[in-house]
Amino acid sequence: MRDTIDPNAPFDARLNDVLGRLRQMEGDFQADIVSAADAKLIDRVLDQARIAVEQASEQHLRQIDAALARMVDGxxxxxxxxxxxxxxxxxxxxxxxxxxxxxxx
Ligand SMILES: [Zn+2]
Known part of the structure; x- marks a missing residue:
């Protein structure tokens, strides 16, 4: 499993990457094969997922603000x-x- 998410990839690609990793982790947890190294990797991926969601939220709010400004400007x-x-x-x-x-x- 790669341990980074390309920060320049489109949001949908990053989200799919994160979801794929989470599905993989879920399977690993169920199989009880998570090592300490895997646990650290999981923490990093979850941190990256949280950052990706925060960035997407901020980006979405900026887009909404811009749309409202465009409405005011006609x-x-x-x-x-x-x-x-x-x-x-x-x-x-x-x-x-x-x-x-x-x-x-
Ligand atoms: Zn056009």
Missing amino acids: EYGYCANCGAAIGVERLERLPATILCERCCR
Whole structure:
């Protein structure tokens, strides 16, 4: 098992990485094969998971603040890159998004 999570990976990738590790650990605990070294690794992974969740929460709050500011400025719903209207479906799915579907790719 790798003992670090790439901090530059997209949030979804980090979350999947953490969840995969937790599933693996759960299996190891059930099999009662956790060594002291594994326990330290588990502590590190759990610390990284906590940090990843905190960063994601902070990032999400910043995105919501930015969306509220864009509403005040009358820019909400328009792509920050190309200026096109962002589709309602996309805004319902990602209310704080600042990019249209095309610019997000
Ligand atoms: Zn765009």
